[in-house]
Amino acid sequence: MFNKNVKYFTTGEFAKICKVNKQTLIYYDQIGLLSPIMKDNKDYRYYSIAQYEFFSVIELLKAVGMSLKEIQKYMAEKSPENFLDLMHQQKEIVTKKRRELEMIEGIIDVKIDLTQEALHLDFDSITIEHLPEATLYLSRNIEDSTEEQFVKAVSDFIDELDRSQLDTGYPIGGITRREQVLAGNYDNYSYLYIEQPHPQEGHPYFEAIEGDFIVGYHVGTSATLGESYKRLFKVMSEKGFELGQYVYEEYIYDAVIKNREEEYVTKIMMEIKKGC
Known part of the structure; x- marks a missing residue:
C-alpha cells in the first residue's frame, strides 16, 4: 500500500x-x-x-x-566496509585515468602548436639556425638493418612509447650519422627518436647537441630525398660550413595531415661546423 x-x-x-x-x-x-x-x-x-x-x-x-x-x-x-573498499579502488582508477587524460591533453597541445607553426613555414627556404639542446628518447641502434628488422624496430619503439607513456606528441624522427649522409645513404638511420621535454627517470636518453644547423624541408617521397640533401649541401658549401656529427629528420606533414605521399613534408636538420 x-x-x-x-x-x-x-x-x-x-x-x-x-x-x-x-x-x-x-x-x-x-x-x-x-x-x-x-x-x-x-x-x-x-x-x-x-x-x-x-x-x-x-x-x-x-x-x-x-x-x-x-x-x-x-x-x-x-556493506559499509565493502562500499569503502570499492570507493578506494575506483578512486585509484580515476586517478590513473586523469593522469592518462592529462598526458593526452599534452600531446594534443603539442600537435596543435606544431601544426600551427607549420602553416607559416616556407618549405623552399634553407636557413641556418641555432638549435637549443633537446633531450631525446632513442630506439635501439638500427643502422644497416634489413627492411624486416627496421619494421620490427619501429614497432618495438612505438610499443615502448605507449607502454612507458613516453609519447609526447612530438614527431618520431630519425638520426643519421655523418658518414652515412656523406655516402648518400640518407635513410640509413642510426636511431629513431622522439623529443622528451620532461624526461622520466629510468629511461635512456640522448641529449641532442646544442649548436648551429642548416635547416631545410623535403616535399615528396623518400625516392627524391637526395635532391633536397644536394640543395642543403650546396648552401652549406657556399657558407663555408662542414657537416657535423649527426643529421636529424622528422615529418612536418605526414599521413595524418596529407592524403598523398607526394605531399608529405620532412624537416631536415644538419648539424654544421666551420670548415677548415
Whole structure:
C-alpha cells in the first residue's frame, strides 16, 4: 500500500529525474540491479527519491568502467566496509585515468602548436639556425638493418612509447650519422627518436647537441630525398660550413595531415661546423 506521506514517481517521472530513458530503468529491474520500491495491482512501477542516490552510484561505477555484472556482484554483498573498499579502488582508477587524460591533453597541445607553426613555414627556404639542446628518447641502434628488422624496430619503439607513456606528441624522427649522409645513404638511420621535454627517470636518453644547423624541408617521397640533401649541401658549401656529427629528420606533414605521399613534408636538420 502507498504511504500517503511519501512522494512516489512513475517509471517515466523517475527516468526524467535520472536523465535516462524508461527502458534503462526497466532493464535494471529485470536484472535485479535497481527494482522499483513497489508495484501496484496493475504492475505499474513506482520509485522513491531515496532510490536516486542508488541510481547515481550505479552510474558512477559505470562511468569508471565497471560492468553491470561487476556492479551486481557488489550489490549482492553490500556493506559499509565493502562500499569503502570499492570507493578506494575506483578512486585509484580515476586517478590513473586523469593522469592518462592529462598526458593526452599534452600531446594534443603539442600537435596543435606544431601544426600551427607549420602553416607559416616556407618549405623552399634553407636557413641556418641555432638549435637549443633537446633531450631525446632513442630506439635501439638500427643502422644497416634489413627492411624486416627496421619494421620490427619501429614497432618495438612505438610499443615502448605507449607502454612507458613516453609519447609526447612530438614527431618520431630519425638520426643519421655523418658518414652515412656523406655516402648518400640518407635513410640509413642510426636511431629513431622522439623529443622528451620532461624526461622520466629510468629511461635512456640522448641529449641532442646544442649548436648551429642548416635547416631545410623535403616535399615528396623518400625516392627524391637526395635532391633536397644536394640543395642543403650546396648552401652549406657556399657558407663555408662542414657537416657535423649527426643529421636529424622528422615529418612536418605526414599521413595524418596529407592524403598523398607526394605531399608529405620532412624537416631536415644538419648539424654544421666551420670548415677548415
